[in-house]
Amino acid sequence: MLSKSAEYALRATIYIALKGSEDNKLGIDEIATAIDSPQSFTAKILQLLTKNNGVVSSVRGPNGGFYLTDAARKLPVRAVLEAVGEDGIITKCVLGLKECSESRPCPMHEQYRYIKAQLRQMFEKTTIQDLANESGKGKIVINNRQIKTK
Amino acid sequence: MLSKSAEYALRATIYIALKGSEDNKLGIDEIATAIDSPQSFTAKILQLLTKNNGVVSSVRGPNGGFYLTDAARKLPVRAVLEAVGEDGIITKCVLGLKECSESRPCPMHEQYRYIKAQLRQMFEKTTIQDLANESGKGKIVINNRQIKTK
DNA sequence: ATAAATAAAGACTATTTTATCTTTTTTCAA
DNA sequence: TTGAAAAAAGATAAAATAGTCTTTATTTAT
Numbered sequence: 001m002l003s004k005s006a007e008y009a010l011r012a013t014i015y016i017a018l019k020g021s022e023d024n025k026l027g028i029d030e031i032a033t034a035i036d037s038p039q040s041f042t043a044k045i046l047q048l049l050t051k052n053n054g055v056v057s058s059v060r061g062p063n064g065g066f067y068l069t070d071a072a073r074k075l076p077v078r079a080v081l082e083a084v085g086e087d088g089i090i091t092k093c094v095l096g097l098k099e100c101s102e103s104r105p106c107p108m109h110e111q112y113r114y115i116k117a118q119l120r121q122m123f124e125k126t127t128i129q130d131l132a133n134e135s136g137k138g139k140i141v142i143n144n145r146q147i148k149t150k
Numbered sequence: 151m152l153s154k155s156a157e158y159a160l161r162a163t164i165y166i167a168l169k170g171s172e173d174n175k176l177g178i179d180e181i182a183t184a185i186d187s188p189q190s191f192t193a194k195i196l197q198l199l200t201k202n203n204g205v206v207s208s209v210r211g212p213n214g215g216f217y218l219t220d221a222a223r224k225l226p227v228r229a230v231l232e233a234v235g236e237d238g239i240i241t242k243c244v245l246g247l248k249e250c251s252e253s254r255p256c257p258m259h260e261q262y263r264y265i266k267a268q269l270r271q272m273f274e275k276t277t278i279q280d281l282a283n284e285s286g287k288g289k290i291v292i293n294n295r296q297i298k299t300k
Numbered sequence: 301a302t303a304a305a306t307a308a309a310g311a312c313t314a315t316t317t318t319a320t321c322t323t324t325t326t327t328c329a330a
Numbered sequence: 331t332t333g334a335a336a337a338a339a340g341a342t343a344a345a346a347t348a349g350t351c352t353t354t355a356t357t358t359a360t
Contacts, residue, residue, distance in 0.1 A: 001238060001242060002246070004246070004317075005318080007244075007245055010244075010245055010258075011245055011246075014257055019171070025336095026337070027311055027337090028337075038320080039319095040320050041318060041319050041320080043338085044339095046337085047338065047339085048338085050270045050338090051338095058336095058337060059326085059335040060325070060326045060328095060336050061326055061328050061335060062327065062328045062329070062334070062340075063329095063335080064327065064328085065325085065337080074164065082229070088151060092151060094152065094160075095153070095155070095160055095161055095292070096159075099291070101293070102289050104289065106291060106292065107285040107292065108160075108227075108272075108284075110278060111326075115265060115268045115272065122258075122261050122262065130238055131258065132257075132312075134258075142245070145248065147358065154347075155348080175306095177305090178306085179308090188348080188350080189349095190349065190351070191349050191350080193307075193308085194308095194349085197307080197308065200307090200308090208306095208307060209356085209357075210305085210306080210308075210356045210357055211304090211305060211306050211307080211355095211357025211359095212305045212356050212357065213306085213358070214305075214306045214307075214356085214357065216307085219331080247347090263351055278316080288343075302359100302360085304357100304358085304359100305356100305359100306355075306356080307355085307357100308353100308355070308356090309353080310353080311342100311350100312350080312352095313335085313350070314347085314349080315335080316346080316347070317333100317344100317347080318343100318344080318345070318346085318348090319344070320343070320344090321340100321341085321342075321343090322340085322342095323337085323338100323340075323341095324339070325336100325337085325339085326336080326338090327332090327334100327336080327337100327343095328333100329332100329335100
């Protein structure tokens, strides 16, 4: 469904939204451990998220780390996908046909149209903060375990 | 969304369903050209479809080629995905969490539950023949052009 | 029986994705 | 103003996916 990069990007972003803030920045080691992802690779992905779209903010040096601005929290989840180049799921044809469109639909087009619209809704209407809120509800989980929100 | 293998598998299967039959078997060159896929690679994928699930039938030698039995035409589209190991789209967690479930849902779980069910419906209720029928309706397309059904 | 046509099988190559490791830059605090 | 802590940047490696090419096996028709 999604690439590893996209999965890590989403999980990291949600985790940062949940546990981080401008005065509690999170280090890459904490993040990668929490979301159960390879550290260096996750660092690379966070770089994408910081520059490509300003989804994630970062500062270097002591007490540096990653956090989300209030504005970033309001971004749609799609922004995360776009930052890692993975929004094809809501833009491309299921059969991979370049010219598939309403006027020249592929054999799955009709069936998929509605589902695609739903996916788009999900990724565009849901904000990063929404996911963090879900995650904060206690029973909900990242990395096979619950995140404690103090 | 889907891998190249899955895309070619679906396109090839639809094409074979539409144009082939037990007494009009299709050669790999015709198929690959029609669906605009790399020939040898498509051959490999058709091998998967013939052995893994019996989705596609084949015979070698002169006048050999690929075709679908009547039984195969009634198979759900999911069978094609399974043959190429690509049914994760309807089985796995969006965030890639192994333990995501109803009782331990990830932050996207609620939102995705319904969509996943729709995807499953689509791939399980739709048969290969259904797609071929769609494709036969004239306006519908594989490989950026219309397939003539004589 | 033989030759030709075809898919199957296997070995190989290329590309992309995923992942790691090292060095550099920035920032803070002492 | 120096040392340490962090992310950024860059170089490299490993694994997975995509793709090609060659040989073999099977089938048919002559």
